[in-house]
Amino acid sequence: MARTARPAALKLLHGRGNGTDSGGRKVATGPAFRRIAPEAPEWLSAEAAAEWDRVVPGLQRLDILKEEDRAVLAAYCETWARFVEATRDVQANGLTITNHSTRKDGTESEWTTTNPAVGIAAAAGKELRAFAAHFGLTPSTEAALSKGGSGGEEEENPF
Template identity: 60%
Template sequence: MGRIAQPAALRLLKGRGDGKDSAGREVNPGPAFVRVPPNPPTWLTREAAAEWRRVVPGLARLGLLKPEDRGALSAYCEAWSQFVEATALLKVEGLTIEAKQGLLPHPAVGIQRAAGRELRAWAAHFGLTPSTEQALARGADDGKDEDNPFA
């Protein structure tokens, strides 16, 4: 499995300006989806709904959301909720359990790890990882630096 294609808005934010990506290639804007945030599903868990309210304003401000992203964003928020719930359980019950075989990892350890992997995967789709944040920060200016002879 190769690299995941980034949305045109992310490539443009990281890019050089004038519709070009960081390598100077023209960015195809893709289909003309309406760029408004989706409404949250009513079935989200409390923690997932809180995460939705936390991330949607910033993603919407960057023009990264459309109504069609509702499912993917819901999956991201629910993965966050599962990660938080497993972490809270481990905090109370500890990382191990007593069993006939001796000490074993608490089942919530596996849940936490799986939710963390899923969370990172979904976060990358929305530009919510630290590396993407840095790339967006680098791409926030117009690429014209008077002191840089290569710009």
């Protein structure tokens, strides 16, 4: 996973003081977003709305949400809903499905193929991990948040 920039507050927290980071470089504070949770869009599916209600309180306690996160958070929640729906389909119908067709001459054929929900669940799971990482919702990104965003690794030395 690509490393993302640490927020200014974390750089200052681990810095040398006087507005500098751990390497003595001046820290730009960046924009001062209001740290309030966005309102859930009314068009969220039921499963996505439930996920929104589950994750927003915890993210709000961490003071990392802002109103501008609404679109990405909604995309995360809808991706979760797609993952759940596809997983339920695989549980109900299996990993493979049987297809039937009848030709014009009346000949019937039957074949087994992968349930399309398998691919949908896999793609949604991959997307879900990417979205979740932005909010610290995976074990590794949670650890990186608690360690100041570096994942415990030293910053790369440019020399």
